[in-house]
Amino acid sequence: xxxxxxxxxxxxxxxxxxxxxxxxxxxxxxxxxxxxxxxxxxxxxxxxxxxxxxxxxxxxxxxxxxxxxxxxxxxxxxxxxxxxxxxxxxxxxxxxxxxxxxxxxxxxxxxxxxxxxxxxxxxxxxxxxxxxxxxxxxxxxxxxxxxxxxxxxxxxxxxxxxxxxxxxxxxxxxxxxxxxxxxxxxxxxxxxxxxxxxxxxxxxxxxxxxxxxxxxxxxxxxxxxxxxxxxxxxxxxxxxxxxxxxxxxxxxxxxxxxxxxxxxxxxxxxxxxxxxxxxxxxxxxxxxxxxxxxxxxxxxxxxxxxxxxxxxxxxxxxxxxxxxxxxxxxxxxxxxxxxxxxxxxxxxxxxxxxxxxxxxxxx
Amino acid sequence: xxxxxxxxxxxxxxxxxxxxxxxxxxxxxxxxxxxxxxxxxxxxxxxxxxxxxxxxxxxxxxxxxxxxxxxxxxxxxxxxxxxxxxxxxxxxxxxxxxxxxxxxxxxxxxxxxxxxxxxxxxxxxxxxxxxxxxxxxxxxxxxxxxxxxxxxxxxxxxxxxxxxxxxxxxxxxxxxxxxxxxxxxxxxxxxxxxxxxxxxxxxxxxxxxxxxxxxxxxxxxxxxxxxxxxxxxxxxxxxxxxxxxxxxxxxxxxxxxxxxxxxxxxxxxxxxxxxxxxxxxxxxxxxxxxxxxxxxxxxxxxxxxxxxxxxxxxxxxxxxxxxxxxxxxxxxxxxx
Numbered sequence: 001x002x003x004x005x006x007x008x009x010x011x012x013x014x015x016x017x018x019x020x021x022x023x024x025x026x027x028x029x030x031x032x033x034x035x036x037x038x039x040x041x042x043x044x045x046x047x048x049x050x051x052x053x054x055x056x057x058x059x060x061x062x063x064x065x066x067x068x069x070x071x072x073x074x075x076x077x078x079x080x081x082x083x084x085x086x087x088x089x090x091x092x093x094x095x096x097x098x099x100x101x102x103x104x105x106x107x108x109x110x111x112x113x114x115x116x117x118x119x120x121x122x123x124x125x126x127x128x129x130x131x132x133x134x135x136x137x138x139x140x141x142x143x144x145x146x147x148x149x150x151x152x153x154x155x156x157x158x159x160x161x162x163x164x165x166x167x168x169x170x171x172x173x174x175x176x177x178x179x180x181x182x183x184x185x186x187x188x189x190x191x192x193x194x195x196x197x198x199x200x201x202x203x204x205x206x207x208x209x210x211x212x213x214x215x216x217x218x219x220x221x222x223x224x225x226x227x228x229x230x231x232x233x234x235x236x237x238x239x240x241x242x243x244x245x246x247x248x249x250x251x252x253x254x255x256x257x258x259x260x261x262x263x264x265x266x267x268x269x270x271x272x273x274x275x276x277x278x279x280x281x282x283x284x285x286x287x288x289x290x291x292x293x294x295x296x297x298x299x300x301x302x303x304x305x306x307x308x309x310x311x312x313x314x315x316x317x318x319x320x321x322x323x324x325x326x327x328x329x330x331x332x333x334x335x336x337x338x339x340x341x342x343x344x345x346x347x348x349x350x351x352x353x354x355x356x357x358x359x360x361x362x363x
Numbered sequence: 364x365x366x367x368x369x370x371x372x373x374x375x376x377x378x379x380x381x382x383x384x385x386x387x388x389x390x391x392x393x394x395x396x397x398x399x400x401x402x403x404x405x406x407x408x409x410x411x412x413x414x415x416x417x418x419x420x421x422x423x424x425x426x427x428x429x430x431x432x433x434x435x436x437x438x439x440x441x442x443x444x445x446x447x448x449x450x451x452x453x454x455x456x457x458x459x460x461x462x463x464x465x466x467x468x469x470x471x472x473x474x475x476x477x478x479x480x481x482x483x484x485x486x487x488x489x490x491x492x493x494x495x496x497x498x499x500x501x502x503x504x505x506x507x508x509x510x511x512x513x514x515x516x517x518x519x520x521x522x523x524x525x526x527x528x529x530x531x532x533x534x535x536x537x538x539x540x541x542x543x544x545x546x547x548x549x550x551x552x553x554x555x556x557x558x559x560x561x562x563x564x565x566x567x568x569x570x571x572x573x574x575x576x577x578x579x580x581x582x583x584x585x586x587x588x589x590x591x592x593x594x595x596x597x598x599x600x601x602x603x604x605x606x607x608x609x610x611x612x613x614x615x616x617x618x619x620x621x622x623x624x625x626x627x628x629x630x631x632x633x634x635x636x637x638x639x640x641x642x643x644x645x646x647x648x649x650x651x652x653x654x655x656x657x658x659x660x661x662x663x664x665x666x667x668x669x670x671x672x673x674x675x676x677x678x679x680x681x682x683x684x685x686x687x688x689x690x691x692x693x694x695x696x697x698x699x
Contacts, residue, residue: 035587
């Protein structure tokens with residue numbers, strides 16, 4: 001990349017006398033990012049058997065679940081929702097990505113699924129909390145960002161729209177993480193059925209006030225082609241996807257697909273499913289925005305909430321010697337009370353002090 | 364490298380014919396888009412006595428009239444009785460990249476009869492910018508993008524005496540190198556012959572070493588072998604001997620920036636005449652981002668730790684924790 005940088009400098013010198021040279025700034029920033037590499041944390045949620053693992057493997061061309069042992073029904077009866085993490089380093093054209101997949105086995109599998117999303121929301125909050133602590137600390141050079149940047153939620157294709165567990169899950173998470181709902185195993189639906197289901201799901205999402213991830217608006221000065229693609233993307237949600245771990249021969253080419261007696265489903269064929277749209281959006285065009293929204297919106301919400309409740313707790317506890325000027329706070333609601341209790345158990349004395357010290361100094 | 368403006372559609376269509384291509388390198392393009400939209404900020408401070416060509420050099424660096432002199436009225440031309448700090452911002456654009464450039468001038472520095480502690484107002488200003496950033500950072504309702512007024516780089520103008528550094532130079536650089544990136548330059552270098560220039564540089568480097576002054580690029584901040592290699596070359600050449608000019612002259616059929624005398628024309632961008640081009644390349648074309656990174660990840664973090672520790676001296680009198688593994692320099696309280 002230094003080679004590229006020098007090349008740019010040389011060519012521009014000859015072309016333009018008025019050239020100062022700060023147009024290389026984006027390249028300078030690039031260079032640092034390429035050296036450091038990127039990271040991305042993707043969560044997948046949905047019942048067992050909806051093709052989550054296969055889809056992840058298809059998206060990133062990995063085989064993350066090679067040694068997985070699937071539990072049988074008996075073993076699953078007493079299983080609670082777990083959170084498992086798989087990390088893989090991917091490199092392509094000199095760009096390094098540390099990809100973390102957070103899986104949620106057991107979700108929705110029990111007979112009684114009351115609040116089965118609780119371990120998931122807890123996990124997301126824990127990552128926020130860790131980041132908040134790190135950010136308030138003294139040595140901030142190598143903060144690890146384990147915050148969940150995106151959650152793919154798998155809706156089964158068998159029903160007629162969202163089920164109660166789907167609605168409750170998404171509502172529990174929509175203000176903590178970017179949710180992208182997917183219609184899974186779409187190869188059991190005809191094109192008409194897909195369209196009907198999508199319309200129904202979109203409708204219900206709106207009706208129930210679920211805030212799924214919104215693609216940012218196009219700038220007015222974007223090229224027409226880009227604007228058109230963006231429009232198509234938005235109209236296509238929720239994406240109906242199919243994944244595959246196997247390569248088959250179709251139309252003289254080797255493709256990822258599923259071989260049926262009645263035909264071959266090609267994962268990357270846009271007329272068969274929306275896999276390509278999902279991949280393009282997730283990886284090639286919106287990965288950075290997903291991270292930005294996580295940082296700028298979800299995390300900031302969490303942080304603001306955290307500080308407010310800590311301040312109110314301080315006032316209650318009288319832990320500090322000096323009188324603390326109180327912020328004008330709304331009366332704590334049920335949710336805040338619950339969080340206050342949670343914080344008390346989780347944070348140890350020193351960490352709490354570091355955060356409080358920051359508060360005490362400046363308020 | 365992806366071209367700016369090429370749409371993802373075209374790239375994807377090409378890529379899907381490549382079997383086994385995920386497309387994660389597209390994140391670079393996404394970052395670039397965002398950075399281009401947002402624009403960049405750069406804050407540069409110039410320090411040195413009156414008449415050393417600070418304003419001219421700044422104008423030459425950015426090829427536009429960005430310095431204080433270019434915007435001030437004639438009433439302000441006298442030397443002020445105390446050191447003033449004047450910030451002037453311009454938004455300049457090049458090849459679609461927008462930059463908000465702020466030039467911070469320090470008229471009055473070193474011009475008084477008694478110049479004791481002349482570095483103090485400047486130190487205070489620099490720390491005030493760190494303080495402002497810190498306040499924004501710890502707000503409950505933080506802005507998505509905090510406006511960065513921190514001084515990224517301080518160019519210190521050394522008069523071309525040809526001998527060695529003066530006490531005021533050492534005083535200033537010793538104090539300020541602890542809080543900001545210092546880039547010293549030998550100003551008005553057209554009064555030195557090449558031999559005198561080399562001798563002067565050597566003396567300056569010796570003086571800096573003897574006084575333990577760390578100027579940019581600092582050895583201890585080299586990140587890896589590649590950085591070290593590039594930076595060692597720069598360290599062997601600094602301080603750059605510069606000549607500034609905003610006048611063009613005809614030389615060998617070309618119009619060039621220069622200074623015309625009876626014995627010849629000094630070409631500002633000719634590296635056999637002076638080292639302006641190296642300074643420009645360092646500050647702008649290759650190390651600008653690095654300069655900003657060191658400001659935010661090292662100097663700012665040091666300030667933050669100092670501030671946080673101020674109200675938290677440990678009960679057994681132990682010194683405060685180190686920031687990011689970089690040993691903390693001692694700072695006198697009146698400097699803040």
